[in-house]
Amino acid sequence: MVAALAGYFAKQPAADASGRCGAHRARQARVRGGRARRQIPPCATCHGKNAEGNATFPRLAGQHAPYLLKQLLVIQNALRSAPVMHGIVQELNRDQMQAVVVYLESI
Numbered sequence: 001m002v003a004a005l006a007g008y009f010a011k012q013p014a015a016d017a018s019g020r021c022g023a024h025r026a027r028q029a030r031v032r033g034g035r036a037r038r039q040i041p042p043c044a045t046c047h048g049k050n051a052e053g054n055a056t057f058p059r060l061a062g063q064h065a066p067y068l069l070k071q072l073l074v075i076q077n078a079l080r081s082a083p084v085m086h087g088i089v090q091e092l093n094r095d096q097m098q099a100v101v102v103y104l105e106s107i
């Protein structure tokens with residue numbers, strides 16, 4: 001059942017993003033370019049240029065912002081084991097997380 005559901009959702013086309021604005025582009029730059037000053041690597045390094053994911057890294061594009069925010073928070077607080085992500089989310093504050101997940105939901 002899980003495999004069938006995963007197969008179904010994997011075949012669905014991604015939502016088309018519209019109404020892009022300056023804030024959208026700033027968030028896009030953060031996902032693609034990271035924040036060198038605070039040594040946060042670009043999310044795109046692993047999750048893909050358009051956060052599309054692959055066999056190893058989960059897709060983030062088009063996921064609901066509240067879901068993504070919750071995952072970032074539980075990973076940051078070590079309530080979810082995600083060794084690769086722990087160091088990445090350590091330095092993110094709530095506002096930064098919120099900005100990133102709003103962008104990810106929109107693409």
Ligand code: HEC
Pocket residue numbers: 031040041042043044045046047056057058059060068069071072081082083084085088100
């Ligand atoms: C070095 C590679 C790497 C980078 C860079 C990275 N991630 Fe991840 N991310 C992962 C891996 C691996 C997982 C899966 C973790 C697990 O469940 O074991 C993951 C999982 C996640 C999840 C949970 C997704 C889900 O559906 O459960 C979110 C949200 C996430 N990453 C957001 C981000 C954001 C935002 C950034 C940029 C600030 C980022 N990641 C940068 C490797 C990375």
